[in-house]
Amino acid sequence: MVWTRFAAAALAGAGAANAAYSIASTADIKKTAADVAWDLMQYYKGNQSGQTPGILPGPPPAGDYYWWEGGAMWGTLMDYWKLTGDDSYNDVITEAMLWQVGPNRDFKPPNVTASLGNDDQAFWGMSAMLAAENNFPNPPADQPQWLALAQAVFHTQATPDQHDDTCGGGLRWQIYLSNNGYDYKNSIANGCFFNLGARLARYTGNDSYAVWAEKTWDWMRGVGLMDDNYNIYDGGHVQKNCTDINRAQFSYNNAVYLLGAAYMYNYTDGSDKWKGRLDKLVNATITTFFPDNIAYEIACEGHMSCTADMLSFKGYLHRWMATATQVAPYLAGTVLPVLKTSIEAGIQTCTGGDYGRQCGFKWNTKTYDGKTGAGQQMNVLGAVSALLIDANTPPPVTNMTGGTSVGDPDAGSHSEKTNTKKLRDITTGDKAGASILTILAIVSAVGTFGWMSTGI
Numbered sequence: 001m002v003w004t005r006f007a008a009a010a011l012a013g014a015g016a017a018n019a020a021y022s023i024a025s026t027a028d029i030k031k032t033a034a035d036v037a038w039d040l041m042q043y044y045k046g047n048q049s050g051q052t053p054g055i056l057p058g059p060p061p062a063g064d065y066y067w068w069e070g071g072a073m074w075g076t077l078m079d080y081w082k083l084t085g086d087d088s089y090n091d092v093i094t095e096a097m098l099w100q101v102g103p104n105r106d107f108k109p110p111n112v113t114a115s116l117g118n119d120d121q122a123f124w125g126m127s128a129m130l131a132a133e134n135n136f137p138n139p140p141a142d143q144p145q146w147l148a149l150a151q152a153v154f155h156t157q158a159t160p161d162q163h164d165d166t167c168g169g170g171l172r173w174q175i176y177l178s179n180n181g182y183d184y185k186n187s188i189a190n191g192c193f194f195n196l197g198a199r200l201a202r203y204t205g206n207d208s209y210a211v212w213a214e215k216t217w218d219w220m221r222g223v224g225l226m227d228d229n230y231n232i233y234d235g236g237h238v239q240k241n242c243t244d245i246n247r248a249q250f251s252y253n254n255a256v257y258l259l260g261a262a263y264m265y266n267y268t269d270g271s272d273k274w275k276g277r278l279d280k281l282v283n284a285t286i287t288t289f290f291p292d293n294i295a296y297e298i299a300c301e302g303h304m305s306c307t308a309d310m311l312s313f314k315g316y317l318h319r320w321m322a323t324a325t326q327v328a329p330y331l332a333g334t335v336l337p338v339l340k341t342s343i344e345a346g347i348q349t350c351t352g353g354d355y356g357r358q359c360g361f362k363w364n365t366k367t368y369d370g371k372t373g374a375g376q377q378m379n380v381l382g383a384v385s386a387l388l389i390d391a392n393t394p395p396p397v398t399n400m401t402g403g404t405s406v407g408d409p410d411a412g413s414h415s416e417k418t419n420t421k422k423l424r425d426i427t428t429g430d431k432a433g434a435s436i437l438t439i440l441a442i443v444s445a446v447g448t449f450g451w452m453s454t455g456i
């Protein structure tokens with residue numbers, strides 16, 4: 001199988017430098033998605049002997065990818081399965097997800113303690129939530145279940161010791177106090193928590209989750225990380241009561257809040273309050289991140305200073321905006337045409353790599369930019385698969401509409417609290433292998449980002 005696909009691709013690629021892909025028909029979309037998925041999986045070594053299941057090669061310097069991105073990849077492939085029906089990767093997905101749950105079944109495996117952010121943990125939790133919503137095949141009964149895993153992540157983050165009074169509330173970026181970034185409260189950590197809360201509320205019908213989601217949204221607006229025009233900024237430090245707002249904007253922040261707001265809209269039976277918020281956020285997201293209707297990562301794409309993390313954000317943007325149209329169907333006419341124009345450009349970058357079909361990142365140039373990676377593949381896979389979402393696509397299920405994943409209201413309650421004694425043993429070297437935005441902090445310190453000096 002592997003040999004055949006490589007050989008066929010090599011033959012097809014010989015001399016054919018122009019676009020490898022079409023999205024002109026449903027069959028073309030599925031074929032394109034299948035090839036892009038296959039190329040994505042070439043980055044995954046976790047099911048080979050001696051390798052760690054679940055993760056992409058890393059973290060740096062061992063490889064390009066941090067732990068969280070594996071979790072994000074499994075979610076991308078769960079959507080691929082749901083939308084195309086291709087179950088080739090389902091066993092690999094299940095093995096990967098279950099390997100990383102950690103001893104307390106809450107996606108806090110000890111191996112990643114030294115760089116574990118609330119966002120990193122939550123990316124795995126959101127993929128577990130997605131498994132429940134997509135009715136992805138359930139693990140054997142003696143294994144952790146998807147819904148319970150998502151609940152465990154949410155419950156560990158909702159504990160009082162994770163929500164101190166600095167900045168008037170909110171989650172810190174890092175979970176453990178000895179990690180770099182523990183003094184930073186940021187939009188992505190709170191956004192993932194908000195997103196999970198909204199989805200758990202809709203799935204389980206338990207209003208406690210919605211109360212938390214609402215509170216988190218209000219905090220974001222109050223502290224100014226989401227401004228009156230619904231721009232979402234990166235974060236601020238607790239020493240400054242979060243007034244030193246880092247104004248970098250990343251598309252995954254908009255995407256994670258947009259999807260959560262769509263779920264809250266649905267959970268509240270189409271309330272005016274959430275419709276108003278959702279409308280403004282959709283508008284701000286399209287205006288900021290889709291110039292000429294093509295996805296563009298404004299903080300880093302211009303100078304191509306995007307980190308491996310950032311090189312995967314377009315995929316979440318496309319997938320989560322598309323899913324939002326399933327729980328807030330009135331958005332379909334506004335959102336889906338933009339996503340289509342965007343990925344029509346995106347697939348034109350897929351002429352790189354050994355077989356002339358791997359994807360680049362600079363979609364608005366419609367040409368390959370010379371660099372391949374798991375993020376670039378994941379972006380196109382997510383965006384192409386999402387083209388299969390229309391009014392006939394089954395929406396995310398709930399407990400009441402066919403969901404079969406078994407939950408646990410006590411999930412996460414056995415997790416260890418922050419263990420400072422153990423954490424004192426962590427070396428500075430370990431800490432340097434930090435997660436999502438540490439690299440950004442370093443990059444911004446050397447002035448790559450215009451916003452640092454201009455203070456836009």
Ligand SMILES: *[C@@H]1O[C@H](CO)[C@@H](O)[C@H](O)[C@H]1NC(C)=O
Binds near residue numbers: 049089092
């Ligand atoms: C790992 O997973 C890939 C993708 O499903 C598959 O092609 C490959 O055969 C698997 N390798 C092993 C050693 O199981």
Ligand SMILES: *[C@@H]1O[C@H](CO)[C@@H](O)[C@H](O)[C@H]1NC(C)=O
Binds near residue numbers: 100
């Ligand atoms: C933790 O790291 C060890 C050593 O690399 C590996 O064998 C193990 O599978 C890892 N555990 C997880 C959950 O990744």
Ligand SMILES: *[C@@H]1O[C@H](CO)[C@@H](O)[C@H](O)[C@H]1NC(C)=O
Binds near residue numbers: 209
């Ligand atoms: C609702 O969720 C909260 C925590 O999020 C939990 O404490 C409570 O037991 C749940 N209620 C039910 C009926 O499951």
Ligand SMILES: *[C@@H]1O[C@H](CO)[C@@H](O)[C@H](O)[C@H]1NC(C)=O
Binds near residue numbers: 241
């Ligand atoms: C800190 O920020 C919060 C949220 O913006 C605000 O409610 C609180 O008054 C601020 N505290 C001080 C001491 O400025």
Ligand SMILES: *[C@@H]1O[C@H](CO)[C@@H](O)[C@H](O)[C@H]1NC(C)=O
Binds near residue numbers: 326395
């Ligand atoms: C909520 O989502 C369902 C799909 O699960 C959809 O049929 C329904 O129209 C949505 N509700 C609103 C108010 O849009």
Ligand SMILES: *[C@@H]1O[C@H](CO)[C@@H](O)[C@H](O)[C@H]1NC(C)=O
Binds near residue numbers: 283
């Ligand atoms: C969208 O945002 C732009 C810029 O903020 C604004 O001018 C426009 O009125 C908004 N449109 C809608 C429909 O809210």
Ligand SMILES: *[C@@H]1O[C@H](CO)[C@@H](O)[C@H](O)[C@H]1NC(C)=O
Binds near residue numbers: 147399400403405407
């Ligand atoms: C769904 O809710 C019912 C009660 O409303 C409960 O008996 C059942 O266990 C729930 N299912 C899951 C998967 O949580």
